[in-house]
Amino acid sequence: MKKISIIIPVYNEEKVIEELVSRLENATCKLKYNFEFIFVDDGSKDDTLPKLIMLQADNPKLKIIKLSRNWGHQNAYNAGLDYVSGNAVVFMDGDLEDPPEVIQEFIKKWEEGFEVVYAVKETREESWFKKIMFSLFYHFLERFSNISVDKQAGMFSLIDEKVLKELRKCREKNKYYVGLRFFVGFKQAKITYHRDKRFAGSPKQTYRRLVNYALDALFAFSFLPIRLLTFFGIFVLIIITLGTGFIFFAKIFKFNFWIFYDLPGWSSIILLIFFVLGVQMIFMGVLGEYIARILDEVRNRPYYIVEEVFEVEKNSK
Secondary structure, eight states, X not given: OOEEEEEEEESSOTTTHHHHHHHHHHHHTXXXXXXXXXXXXXXXXXXXXXXXXXXXXTOTTEEEEEESSOOOHHHHHHHHHHHOOXXXXXXXXXXXXXXXXXXXXXXXXXXXXXXEEEEEEEEEOOOHHHHHHHHHHHHHHHHHSSSOOOTXXXXXXXXXXXXXXXXXXXXXXXXXXXXXXXHTOSSEEEXXXXXXXXXXXXXXXXXXXXXXXXXXXXXXHOOHHHHHHHHHHHHHHHHHHHHHHHHHHHHHTTOOOGGGSOOOOHHHHHHHHHHHHHHHHHHHHHHHHHHHHHHHHHHTOOSOOEEEEEOHHHHTO
């Protein structure tokens, strides 16, 4: 019988764990597959891990990977991918915003021959500000990156083991799995669903983290930021060249335009200097983003460190 692995990163989700495991079990118990639920504890400081261990005693499907500290959402998925053993893998967040019942629809598409099945949020329970920001991000990424990512497509998805093999070859440090999922290709299908509010607790994806993910996606799949610097530099060079030529001919033919009047202009010069300085700082920041990512690759530090793995077989020895 084929096996399906479900990877679920969790961080301080003690209020959600029991309901999450219960709904996972109910959503998969009647399906003709073996399942393993791989929970990656990303450095939780509450009772998330003790509750998982307690539930594992009654449910041998649970495999728990405890990381040494909080390594971040995408790196928690990295850890889960290195421990899966299924013929297909489901990516799912641990806050119950992604309903486990949708997994059945993933599997139906997989059985039809699709190697990647991803969920697209038709509606979502978010603040208007977040909805606007997410829409802008997806629109910008779709238009300016070298991959075609469906709007409102998140991590919630299923991939075949052959796709998993190719994803493991993508060894960059700042991963954006949604983009990589489209990058590797294969036969893909999408389903739509309503994204619920989180079941309990507070959101762990802060605005700062969401901005970091957006930057990772942009710099990983687009050269637009650095190309904009080149285009802007060419534009400024053209303007300066035309302006210089205009001034040169104006002086020769003694054109008496207002721009050549002998006015003080101190404030204008200071403002122009600060404007140029601001533009230079933005340019340096964009270059710094690329250089920082190069440094991450060169240092070759681990994506995560596993402190302990809890499996029923090991606990029973």
